[in-house]
Amino acid sequence: MACVIVAVCALITLHVAEGQSPGKPYRVGVIYHGEGYAALVEGLRQGLREQGLEEGKHIILDIRVTRGDLKAVEEAARELEHGKVDLLYTVATSVSIAAKRATTHTPIVFFAGSDPVAAGLVESLARPGGRATGVHGLATDLTAKRLQLLTEIIPGLRRVVTFYNPANAVARESVRLGREAAQKLNVQFIERHVGSIDELRRSLRELKPREVDAFFQVSDAMVTSQAPLVIEAARALRLPTMFYEESLVGKGALASYGQNYRESGRITAKQVQRILAGTSPNDVPVENYDRIALSLDLRVAREAGLAIPSTVRFRADTLVE
Numbered sequence: 001m002a003c004v005i006v007a008v009c010a011l012i013t014l015h016v017a018e019g020q021s022p023g024k025p026y027r028v029g030v031i032y033h034g035e036g037y038a039a040l041v042e043g044l045r046q047g048l049r050e051q052g053l054e055e056g057k058h059i060i061l062d063i064r065v066t067r068g069d070l071k072a073v074e075e076a077a078r079e080l081e082h083g084k085v086d087l088l089y090t091v092a093t094s095v096s097i098a099a100k101r102a103t104t105h106t107p108i109v110f111f112a113g114s115d116p117v118a119a120g121l122v123e124s125l126a127r128p129g130g131r132a133t134g135v136h137g138l139a140t141d142l143t144a145k146r147l148q149l150l151t152e153i154i155p156g157l158r159r160v161v162t163f164y165n166p167a168n169a170v171a172r173e174s175v176r177l178g179r180e181a182a183q184k185l186n187v188q189f190i191e192r193h194v195g196s197i198d199e200l201r202r203s204l205r206e207l208k209p210r211e212v213d214a215f216f217q218v219s220d221a222m223v224t225s226q227a228p229l230v231i232e233a234a235r236a237l238r239l240p241t242m243f244y245e246e247s248l249v250g251k252g253a254l255a256s257y258g259q260n261y262r263e264s265g266r267i268t269a270k271q272v273q274r275i276l277a278g279t280s281p282n283d284v285p286v287e288n289y290d291r292i293a294l295s296l297d298l299r300v301a302r303e304a305g306l307a308i309p310s311t312v313r314f315r316a317d318t319l320v321e
Contacts, residue, residue, distance in 0.1 A: 047269025068222030
């Protein structure tokens with residue numbers, strides 16, 4: 001009998017948050033820039049299933065893909081709030097900032113690749129202090145270390161190119177860290193400004209063979225959303241690429257040093273469930289996702305004519321052969 005009571009209480013907690021009618025599915029507005037973040041959204045779906053929230057039955061995801069446009073993020077966030085979604089789920093720091101700025105009362109669960117306190121998303125990690133909480137990844141924090149690893153992967157590396165939108169404060173900080181690291185490593189850090197996906201496409205087309213030695217990713221959500229485009233253009237030039245999301249290794253990237261987006265999304269699902277069940281975001285601490293991995297694709301290395309040193313291969317957490 002006790003087990004039955006506990007099970008019934010759990011179902012009530014799951015399905016009846018404040019203002020939620022029994023049997024009515026929750027509505028979550030998901031805002032992200034595009035394909036480069038797909039693994040994170042799939043991780044969210046996996047985590048929701050693990051939390052007992054079946055999509056279409058217990059929860060409906062209203063997904064808005066904003067294609068690198070922060071004005072579109074604000075418009076989507078306002079529309080979703082006006083449509084009375086129960087929660088906003090935002091992917092990337094700049095997207096989360098824009099969604100928070102555009103709304104007034106809807107709870108937000110975010111994935112942020114840079115410090116959410118410095119970005120103004122929360123007051124502290126332990127006590128977010130408002131209507132937003134989420135998971136903090138280390139994409140920006142690891143910029144310098146990522147560049148150092150690239151110099152070890154490609155001995156003799158002299159010139160790297162990066163693309164970013166200078167209007168994005170998060171990207172500017174990541175570029176600053178990359179620029180400082182490059183100076184210490186005696187690497188030329190070539191910056192290409194792109195304010196839209198069309199500008200990114202144009203800049204990629206303008207790259208010339210042997211103009212640079214590698215592509216280096218910085219924390220720009222618009223560019224990250226177009227990771228497959230960057231990889232395709234780079235491989236056509238036999239240009240090695242370094243990213244910070246490990247699922248891209250195996251999809252044409254040479255290397256990554258950073259987080260696993262799918263796992264990050266899975267973790268955020270726990271926070272989504274707690275808030276839908278009635279917990280205030282202020283009582284849901286921001287989680288640090290600190291599982292960092294170095295991944296290498298030896299097939300891509302061979303295509304680019306690279307021989308990755310054995311000392312680096314032995315340190316890799318994942319090797320695609």
